Amino acid sequence: MSLELRYFAWVRERIGSPGESLDVPGDVTTVSELISWLANKDEGYAAAFAEPDIIRAAIDHEHVEHDAALAGAKEVAFFPPMTGG
Amino acid sequence: MSCTIRIRIQPQSFDIEEESKRLTQGRSDVGALVTFTGYCRDEGGTLAALTLEHYPGMAEAEIGRIAEEAAARWPLSGLTAIHRHGRILPGEPIVLVAAASSHRQAAFEAASFLMDYLKTRAPFWKKEERVGDRDGDWVQTKATDDAAAGRWQKP
Secondary structure (H helix, E strand, C coil): CEEEEEECHHHHHHHCCCEEEEECCCCCCEHHHHHHHHHCCCHHHHHHCCCHHHCEEEECCEEECCCCECCCCCEEEEECCCCCC | CCCEEEEEEECCCCCHHHHHHHHHCCCCCCCEEEEEEEECCCCCCCEEEEEEEECCCHHHHHHHHHHHHHHHHCCEEEEEEEEECEEECCCCEEEEEEEEECCHHHHHHHHHHHHHHHHHHCCEEEEEEECCCCCCCECCCCHHHHHHHHCCCCC
């Protein structure tokens, strides 16, 4: 499955990139599985996803929980809790 | 009541007077206008600037969803939300929320609801820049912000 990934704030800084297009293996079917798969890529990803529970996710511009299915997703974004306003 | 929703995400500042006029000019049904402006504060002289990062596309969509929810809950004639991104200096405005209604309670509550949800749901992140070039950190989420948003949840 091909996905557009987007990273923001310190997730972006730790990974060292604002985003990328990636081919994700077929057995990665949820947001949570995607986080685990990414965390194994290298040290930067591992640092970004060291505490998966605090990472927020969005699929196609909508907040989702970590058990959300990736089926049909085009763009998946990862970021820390929001601090705007 | 149909509610006119205006949302803008922009690097430049905004004019509160102008935005207020937009919600009231030429109307005789508005009885209350509540505006809230959030400013960048200097944290006792230690903060040189804030840099606000946002998620283009999702930021507009998410604030739009929050505004639609407010318009469904309260009888509003207009709702405006403006959020800046980029580098912002102490004393400059960051965010504006304005709610117009026939009645003050609806305007107060809608503006408060919009701010509480905007702070916890809209994809913006603040990075601090400290005076004297000390490396700043990303602002941490406050539990009190989550609690403030939580009080609007319907049982």
